[in-house]
Amino acid sequence: xxxxxxxxxxxxxxxxxxxxxxxxxxxxxxxxxxxxxxxxxxxxxxxxxxxxxxxxxxxxxxxxxxxxxxxxxxxxxxxxxxxxxxxxxxxxxxxxxxxxxxxxxxxxxxxxxxxxxxxxxxxxxxxxxxxxxxxxxxxxxxxxxxxxxxxxxxxxxxxxxxxxxxxxxxxxxxxxxxxxxxxxxxxxxxxxxxxxxxxxxxxxxxxxxxxxxxxxxxxxxxxxxxxxxxxxxxxxxxxxxxxxxxxxxxxxxxxxxxxxxxxxxxxxxxxxxxxxxxxxxx
Amino acid sequence: xxxxxxxxxxxxxxxxxxxxxxxxxxxxxxxxxxxxxxxxxxxxxxxxxxxxxxxxxxxxxxxxxxxxxxxxxxxxxxxxxxxxxxxxxxxxxxxxxxxxxxxxxxxxxxxxxxxxxxxxxxxxxxxxxxxxxxxxxxxxxxxxxxxxxxxxxxxxxxxxxxxxxxxxxxxxxxxxxxxxxxxxxxxxxxxxxxxxxxxxxxxxxxxxxxxxxxxxxxxxxxxxxxxxx
Amino acid sequence: xxxxxxxxxxxxxxxxxxxxxxxxxxxxxxxxxxxxxxxxxxxxxxxxxxxxxxxxxxxxxxxxxxxxxxxxxxxxxxxxxxxxxxxxxxxxxxxxxxxxxxxxxxxxxxxxxxxxxxxxxxxxxxxxxxxxxxxxxxxxxxxxxxxxxxxxxxxxxxxxxxxxxxxxxxxxxxxxxxxxxxxxxxxxxxxxxxxxxxxxxxxxxxxxx
Numbered sequence: 001x002x003x004x005x006x007x008x009x010x011x012x013x014x015x016x017x018x019x020x021x022x023x024x025x026x027x028x029x030x031x032x033x034x035x036x037x038x039x040x041x042x043x044x045x046x047x048x049x050x051x052x053x054x055x056x057x058x059x060x061x062x063x064x065x066x067x068x069x070x071x072x073x074x075x076x077x078x079x080x081x082x083x084x085x086x087x088x089x090x091x092x093x094x095x096x097x098x099x100x101x102x103x104x105x106x107x108x109x110x111x112x113x114x115x116x117x118x119x120x121x122x123x124x125x126x127x128x129x130x131x132x133x134x135x136x137x138x139x140x141x142x143x144x145x146x147x148x149x150x151x152x153x154x155x156x157x158x159x160x161x162x163x164x165x166x167x168x169x170x171x172x173x174x175x176x177x178x179x180x181x182x183x184x185x186x187x188x189x190x191x192x193x194x195x196x197x198x199x200x201x202x203x204x205x206x207x208x209x210x211x212x213x214x215x216x217x218x219x220x221x222x223x224x225x226x227x228x229x230x231x232x233x234x235x236x237x238x239x240x241x242x243x244x245x246x247x248x249x250x251x252x253x254x255x256x257x258x259x260x261x262x263x264x265x266x267x268x269x270x271x272x273x274x275x276x277x278x279x280x281x282x
Numbered sequence: 283x284x285x286x287x288x289x290x291x292x293x294x295x296x297x298x299x300x301x302x303x304x305x306x307x308x309x310x311x312x313x314x315x316x317x318x319x320x321x322x323x324x325x326x327x328x329x330x331x332x333x334x335x336x337x338x339x340x341x342x343x344x345x346x347x348x349x350x351x352x353x354x355x356x357x358x359x360x361x362x363x364x365x366x367x368x369x370x371x372x373x374x375x376x377x378x379x380x381x382x383x384x385x386x387x388x389x390x391x392x393x394x395x396x397x398x399x400x401x402x403x404x405x406x407x408x409x410x411x412x413x414x415x416x417x418x419x420x421x422x423x424x425x426x427x428x429x430x431x432x433x434x435x436x437x438x439x440x441x442x443x444x445x446x447x448x449x450x451x452x453x454x455x456x457x458x459x460x461x462x463x464x465x466x467x468x469x470x471x472x473x474x475x476x477x478x479x480x481x482x483x484x485x486x487x488x489x490x491x492x493x494x495x496x497x498x499x500x501x502x503x504x505x506x507x508x509x510x511x
Numbered sequence: 512x513x514x515x516x517x518x519x520x521x522x523x524x525x526x527x528x529x530x531x532x533x534x535x536x537x538x539x540x541x542x543x544x545x546x547x548x549x550x551x552x553x554x555x556x557x558x559x560x561x562x563x564x565x566x567x568x569x570x571x572x573x574x575x576x577x578x579x580x581x582x583x584x585x586x587x588x589x590x591x592x593x594x595x596x597x598x599x600x601x602x603x604x605x606x607x608x609x610x611x612x613x614x615x616x617x618x619x620x621x622x623x624x625x626x627x628x629x630x631x632x633x634x635x636x637x638x639x640x641x642x643x644x645x646x647x648x649x650x651x652x653x654x655x656x657x658x659x660x661x662x663x664x665x666x667x668x669x670x671x672x673x674x675x676x677x678x679x680x681x682x683x684x685x686x687x688x689x690x691x692x693x694x695x696x697x698x699x700x701x702x703x704x705x706x707x708x709x710x711x712x713x714x715x716x717x718x719x720x
Contacts, residue, residue, distance in 0.1 A: 037570070039338055079336050109338045115504075127338045127574075133504045134459070146340060146571065150500050152463050164571060169500050171463055188493045190466050209493055211470040230486060232477055249484055271486055273473045293699040321702050324709070328674035330652040331659065333557040335564050341574050342552055345581050346545065354585055355545040 024067050030074055032059040032081050037126060040104045041111040043084040045070075047097035048117035051110050053124065054103025061102050067095040109145070116154075127164075137173075155192075163202065174213075189213045193275075197282070200225045203265045210272045217270060218280040224262035229270040229277045231255055239281040283307040288314050296321060350499065351492075442468075445505060463501050470494040537597060541589050552581055555598060559605040565671050566609050568660040576612055580605035606672065606686055613664065658708040666701035673698050 040059055042049050047066070054060055059081045063072045069091035073084045081104075087096045093116070104110065109126030112119045116134040123141045129148045130137050137149050140159040147166045149156055155173040158166070161180045168175055171190040181201040187194050189210040196217040200206050201224075208215050214234070219225065228247060229236055235254060242259025251258055257279075270277050283303045288295075288311070295304055296318070308315050349355045442464045446457050474490035481487045531539065531550050539547035559580050564573035584601050591600060659667060668687060672678045673694070678686070680694040687694075 039336075041339065109340070111339055127340050129340055129343070131504065144571065146574075148340060148343070150504065152501060152504055153459065169497060171466055171497060171501070188496060190470055190497055209489065211466075211473065211490075211494070232473075249481065249486065271489065273470070273477060273490060293695050296699070296702075297695070317706075320706050324655070324702050324705050325674050327652070327655055328670070331561065331565060331656060331671075331675045333561050334652060334656075335561045336557055337560040337574050337577050341556070341560075341578050341581075342549065344578050345552065345585070346549070348578075348582055349545065349548060349585055352586070355543045355548065 026065040026068065028063045028065065028072060030061040032076050033057060034059050034081065034105065035079065037079065037107050037109070038105065039080045039109050039111070040102065041080065041082045042100055042102065042113070044098055044100060044114040045085050045087055045096055046093050046116055047099045047114060049100040049102065049112045049114055050120040051102040051104060051112065052122055053106040056105050059102065059104045061100060064099040066097040069095040070098055072098065199223060200266045200268050206266060206268045208270050210275045212274045213272070214276040215270050215272055216278045216280065218282050220282045222262065224265040225268045226260045226264035227268040227270070227279060228258040229256060229279060231272045231275060231277050233274040234272055234276045237278040240279060285311060285314055445502060449505060460501065460505050467494060467498045467501055470497060533597060537588065537591065540585065548585055555601055559601065562605055562671060562676060563609055565659055565675065566668065576608050580608045583608065602676065610687060654709060658705050661708060662701055662704055666697055666704060669694055669697040670701035
């Protein structure tokens with residue numbers, strides 16, 4: 001049993017220096033044998049991370065280090081693979097950057113953290129967590145799993161996310177969601193715009209809120225939603241014919257609307273302090 | 283005793299309530315003997331299922347966030363001031379306490395706002411009542427209790443300056459970016475409080491406030507938290 | 512250059528190694544120490560999560576229930592006086608969280624009082640006089656896990672609480688709101704059902720050496 005464990009944890013590290021790389025760059029490859037539902041965590045200071053599904057039973061990591069002022073620490077636990085960029089003395093945003101290209105089994109859950117660079121994850125049905133102050137986030141094709149995204153100023157794009165909880169916090173980065181449906185979808189934005197184009201499906205709860213960022217939600221004519229929208233100082237528009245419903249606050253025309261479309265299976269709340277809100281019909 | 287009668291009493295037998303008749307039957311009946319062995323095997327092997335799986339890190343993140351939102355965790359600062367150490371060590375000491383303090387902002391900001399409005403004791407936990415850092419919502423404090431808000435504004439600005447100083451090694455453009463972020467979230471907090479004043483007991487206004495403090499906590503965490511737990 | 516073996520952890524991760532005993536962590540958690548909370552979470556997360564996962568057979572639900580159980584624990588930790596083991600206290604809370612969730616979903620936590628007629632569909636077949644040695648000693652955890660997932664919810668709950676988690680029937684009866692007799696009978700049916708599920712098929716037997 002023990003030798004099997006050791007064999008399973010075998011890590012193969014390949015270091016290639018100078019092959020097809022810019023001067024000073026170092027390429028390293030790591031391969032981990034893993035079981036089901038492994039958790040893959042990549043903590044990077046600077047640089048992009050891309051994670052896509054690969055073969056079952058294996059996590060493969062290619063790290064391109066921009067200089068020798070950064071190291072890659074890697075470890076494997078029973079159900080985890082942890083990769084961390086470790087800055088050495090004198091490293092800065094350029095010299096400390098690492099580019100990660102990773103493949104993992106589709107049932108893996110993925111945690112990516114990088115201050116800048118693109119964080120890309122696609123094709124998983126394990127939880128996906130992406131964070132970074134300036135990171136540009138792109139997550140797509142995730143089903144039956146939770147998606148959590150936190151950025152300050154980087155834009156966020158989410159495409160084809162189904163059947164899980166989605167929670168997004170962003171300050172100034174725009175948030176664009178296409179075909180994002182699930183039991184719970186929440187976006188908390190400051191000045192970033194929120195654009196949602198989807199069905200508001202699944203009988204879920206959808207909360208899209210901002211401080212000053214505009215909110216534009218596009219849904220099909222057959223959508224089944226109970227919607228409440230309100231902007232304290234911004235304009236509010238609605239393309240749907242709503243069956244009116246009671247709210248706890250007065251509905252001021254031009255600043256708020258509330259009602260139902262179809263069977264009102266899902267709950268949609270669009271709130272902004274001074275952003276414009278527009279519920280569009282596709 | 284036949285097999286049917288034996289199986290009728292099997293649940294008690296497996297609990298240790300054995301009769302002489304049952305023992306006799308077992309000795310002579312291989313089918314019932316096998317049945318008992320198999321059920322005992324299942325019972326023994328069941329323990330393998332205890333603590334055999336592990337939740338994703340997301341669960342702890344969510345718990346930690348909620349604990350902060352509810353004011354159930356408190357920062358090092360409340361135990362006796364921030365630890366100001368020279369150079370990089372200052373950054374490392376801040377790194378632990380500031381996200382926790384930032385998390386307190388979410389709950390205490392809302393609760394203290396309500397306290398000012400209603401002049402009733404806040405529903406705070408015992409831990410959050412012990413010397414929690416005062417909060418402010420930003421520079422403008424025209425509407426109510428100007429002195430109180432001004433005090434909190436100063437305290438908040440001090441916290442923000444400490445955060446920016448802790449990032450001193452990171453470069454001026456990065457500090458400028460975080461300074462802008464803090465201005466944005468403080469502006470959101472101001473406007474959210476204004477909205478709450480105009481619409482007391484309004485859930486939407488309360489939600490704005492919660493969202494604004496959540497964003498403030500996110501700025502602190504992402505500014506300082508280099509690695510996930 | 513090729514190297515094999517595990518890499519080193521960063522200093523940050525090494526620093527996160529546990530520094531408390533459990534009683535210390537509990538005391539610190541009462542005073543709002545987030546690292547103490549984390550220590551307690553890391554110590555007990557697997558057991559709580561495994562219970563939730565066995566009951567719901569769904570990782571997302573199990574994680575939500577785990578989160579809720581720990582949050583309830585941390586909210587009430589100030590009231591813990593050490594009358595029972597901390598793990599017992601936590602575990603009870605987790606069980607209650609799961610039970611509440613199942614009730615909300617309208618799922619039967621346990622079947623009706625024991626009558627063969629009522630539970631005919633679920634009751635395992637009696638195989639009297641059939642010798643079958645194939646099961647003995649041949650179950651692994653994964654097989655058992657899969658079999659448990661297919662049990663009806665009532666059987667599954669009692670089996671998990673008694674055989675997996677080690678509760679006594681009187682405790683189970685109190686938690687799930689049934690009689691001790693019902694708890695015993697459900698457990699027996701669960702084990703019999705598992706025995707059926709875990710037997711290899713005729714086709715599998717044919718290929719055995």
